[in-house]
Amino acid sequence: MINYLSLQKITSLHETEIAAAVNQVLHSGWYLQGEHTSLFEKNYAKYIGTKYCITCGNGLDALCLIFRAYIELGLLKEGDEVIVPANTYIATILSITENHLTPILVEPDINTLEIDEQQIEQAITPRTRAIMLVHLYGKCAYTTFIGDICKHHNLLLLEDNAQAHGCHFRNKRTGSLGNAAAHSFYPGKNLGALGDAGAITTDDEQLAQTIRSLANYGSARKYEFTFKGKNSRMDELHAAVLNVKLPYLDEENQRRKQIAKVYNKKIINPLITLIKDDDRDNVYHIFPLLCKSRNCLQKYLKDNGIETMIHYPIPPHQQSAYKEWNKCHYPITELIHQQELSLPCNPTMTDEEIYKIIDCINIYQ
Known part of the structure; x- marks a missing residue:
């Protein structure tokens, strides 16, 4: 049988290095918010080409945290519309409705299977505040035309980069093309952990700080809670494995x-x-x-x-x-x-x- 994807074979490509990294975490006694996670955030931000990378529990949380942070910062509010491709995995839509925002579905181009750039502008209303691009199947969904639409209408450009680790648009990588991007490191992804894990990349310092607090119970300082946050953190084990696989x-x-x-x-x-x-x-x-x-x-x-x-x-x-x-x-x-x-x-x-x-x-x- 030719498997669609064997995670055992994928892991075996770097088994010796992964085993050493896991063993290092095991014997460190430090399993959350440690040096492996910090190093991966630094490495992945550099790889994607953004100033900041904030790790979290999974790709859906990454999407949700972006919207939640923009709500806390006052740039989005309940009922605002987000344009999103109709052809996508459910997580993209869930992150929008979870934050009481309104998804506006736009059809794909049958030739690319990505969002049809020619149908975006007609979907824009006075309540539209953002476009969520999905680099579906690993293909870059961004175009300069879409970028110009966002600038012309003053819309946030967000990326669901769960399936496109390492993809480029000219000399930039997906995940660095808009205001913020969500990444999933589900084991079957091109860059996969040994379980659920995710991240957000952005150049916006205030957004990054807000997301980091929201993902840590709403706290930037121990036992002080600025937001009604959640617990969504990448553990040291996954970070160590991702540091092995990223190069x-x-x-x-x-x-x-x-x-x-x-x-x-x-x-x-x-x-x-x-x-x-x-x-x-x-x-x-x-x-x-x-x-x-x-x-x-x-x-x-x-x-x-x-x-x-x-x-x-x-x-x-x-x-x-x-x-x-x-x-x-x-x-x-x-x-x-x-x-x-x-x-x-x-x-x-x-x-x-x-x-x-x-x-x-x-x-x-």
């Missing part, structure tokens, strides 16, 4: 790009629609394709020893959690969720596995 991220992303390049060149089945690369960078956290008979294709590949995933079978506006949207119609998003299938694409794959997948897809009928 290898670009190399591993390059392997993902090599695999994707072969897929794009060699998959020629007319029943398959590939999302061709444009001029935007892509670190291929996910390699998506579209197929009208997606479920049959997935079963066929499984029968041939190839595991795949669907990202995602049900779009946010059709989820029971958002019943108020269930009668809404976003045809491009719905088409994607009906047809999307994700192929294995990770740095542990062998060339033999890659070509087996290609050969199986090309003879699918």
Whole structure:
């Protein structure tokens, strides 16, 4: 069986270094808010290209903390609108509604699967205060056109960078393109911890200080609480592991790009629609394709020893959690969720596995 993603194989790439780092934490006696976390915040801020990195418990918390901090700073208030792609993972939407803000869903471009920049401006109202970009599947969603829209309408530009660690827009990395960005280090990400972990990056000192306090029970000084905060902290174990893996991220992303390049060149089945690369960078956290008979294709590949995933079978506006949207119609998003299938694409794959997948897809009928 060719696994979609084997976390054992991913971890084994750096097993000796990871074991040493874990052992160091184990024997330090310091498991929270210590030197490993401090070092990772410094290293990751430098890598992304921002002044500040604040670690937290997971990617959803990172998203929520950004909005909560802007509310505490008076730049957002209940009922304000946030433009967000309709085609995204539920966490992006949850972070908006959790803070009593209003998500305004915008369709993707079927050619990129990212938010359609041409539909953003018509979604702006007097209550719009921010755009949340999602670098979905690992592809940069930012464009200069979107940046100009934010400037023209004085909107916050926020990034959900959970799937795009190491991705670029020209000479900058995603996570440094807007006012603030959320990152997830869920184990299956391009940069993954050994459990849940997250971070926020920004150049805004006041925002960074507010987020750090909010994530620490609302406290900047022990036993003094400025905000009604929460407990969302990365532990030393995850920070130590991420410090080991971060220096290898670009190399591993390059392997993902090599695999994707072969897929794009060699998959020629007319029943398959590939999302061709444009001029935007892509670190291929996910390699998506579209197929009208997606479920049959997935079963066929499984029968041939190839595991795949669907990202995602049900779009946010059709989820029971958002019943108020269930009668809404976003045809491009719905088409994607009906047809999307994700192929294995990770740095542990062998060339033999890659070509087996290609050969199986090309003879699918």
